[in-house]
Amino acid sequence: MKRVLYTILLVLFISCGNDDGPPPSPEGALLIFPDENSECTTGISVNEELSQVTFEWMPAKNADLYTLTVINLNTNAPQAITSASTSVALSIEKGAPFSWSVTSSNTGSDLTATSDNWLFYNSGSQTTYAPFPAQLIVPKSGATVQKNSANEVSLEWFGADVEDDIEQFEVYFSEQNPPNALLVSTNGQVLETNVTVISGTTYYWKVITTDAEGNSSDSGVFDFKVL
Template identity: 60%
Template sequence: MKKYLFPLLTLLLLASCGGNDDPPPAPGGASLVFPEENSECTTGTSVNENLSQVTFEWSASTNTDSYTLSAVNLDTNVPQTISTAATSASLSIAKGTPFSWSVTSRNSKSEQVASSETWLFYNAGTQTSYAPFPAQLVSPISGSTVQKDIANEVLLRWSGADVDNDIDAFQIFFSDQNPPQTEAGSTSASVMELAVSVTSNTVYYWRVITTDSQGNTSDSGVFEFKVF
């Protein structure tokens, strides 16, 4: 009996002293604070006639030891990024320009990351009124393949916003050519979806032009999707 006792004790010790097989905790998503969503940011410190330094702020997220701030110039789609362990960071960004911004949370012990919401804002310039933010195309997701409905249609959905809160209309351009030049329809400021006719095994392209009451416009850029 004794000859079995030592191996059994050894196994018990190994089991009790062994490493924890639980995966490291994934980081949580940060909550954005400033610049506020769909706002005009007027607190930037002027760097020169073209740039001002804006301090971005967010709330701490769980299981996080670093954050990556990304601010995207919506006129050029060029991002600026900076990493920090703090819950704020400053970037020098173009004046009088629309931006989107978001924060990615990271944990050095985990391969997983978490993304915050994405907010839009205008960095203040010399203008007294602003063009609408470029419409954010929601669905179909660009590059996706979708199923048409029983009426051989697909529903296009987007979101729109304006600092001046004076969006007048959305124009939707849709075709199987890139860029789409055919207007599929227009909607009022309160309607942000449109059903379009489609054919199977075809790639389609779409974009939304937003117009405000002063005639200012913005372009969403082109999304594409394929129909089964």
Template identity: 60%
Template sequence: MKQFLAILGVFVLLYSCSKSDDGPPAPEGANLVFPNENSECTTGVSINNALSQVTFEWSASANTDTYTLSVVNLDTNIPQTISTAATSASLSIEKGTPFSWSVTSRNSNTDQTATSDTWLFYNAGSQTNYAPFPAQVVSPVSGSTIQKSVSNEVTLEWTGSDVEDDIESFEVFFSDQNPPATSLGVLDPGTNTIDVGVLSDTVYYWRITTTDVQGNTSDSGIFDFRVF
């Protein structure tokens, strides 16, 4: 009997330890609702000639106490953030300007967080057509250190989008100098990767100019990465 009780005690101890090791559940990522992805947002309330107030909406996510909304002006790369327990929040943002937005879910019982997808939109202004959204880097992630291929190459990958869906071309600039001024050529809108030759222990810089059929252009800003 004593042996049985000892074994039972061990199982209870192991079970309680495993439960405590699990910790609180991590929050899940929210699903974005509005403004729609790659859209023109026309519902903002005008504040003055330069600004309008836009209400951002997302769905509730599991195991979440609060949300942090992040909205980035893609012309200046300046972010605005606001925290809330609700599933919507309003910010005053520039008219006629491209933005990205995302939501981070948080739980007060854990340091773990979860971030939603990132959507792009234009906040409506007086213009009737818009430049393409600045191209977004996929890989290499800016600031990362990566391994080159056996052929001493790295693949640059990006995404591009446009409210009118009329992108005509991408032009990629690449160099070990900042800013990169060497053009790798003008690529058709269906191309979003290009292989480049690289050397070890070197930092490289690249950027993308996106052009639509009306001649409007956008600049991605400069990305960088180091090669092992």
């Protein structure tokens, strides 16, 4: 009996000793091209509306698959493609702003990692570009937030422009959708403002970005509820 028990324990010990554990988690890829906040002029024309752009990124540690996601910021329409390669060619609209990112994955793991999110304009016939639509950061759309002791909530956003000549942000804020009341107009360096709120109320907000040449873009509407 002792001999059998010893044999069982030995088998279990060897089995545990050979357990390599779960596969390592993939890391986020470093993006290469198209450059961040740039105009992409290397696309190959497909037709009057589309050009083919090659997206490139560095290999990510512990990753064997990558999912490229490209979003047209005018329409919010996404395109996604999965590849084992670190470059993918995609046909996208000419003269439009885009965001792009890469999600790294490992076939032996359920874990993923996502790269930074970069913005760019795909070259078109125009010689000047509107600013990229402002990225609304805080509060996130659909979030429920806590007001501070002064009954205020902070609104934060990020703006970028190919020519780097943003002149102002106009923040619209109201209880109606779309928001129709101008809350504040700031210069191109101010990226946050506080607003007075009431508990139990849902609010809507958006940011209009304008550059030195009068070009403008609309962030789209975000909403949040106050506790």
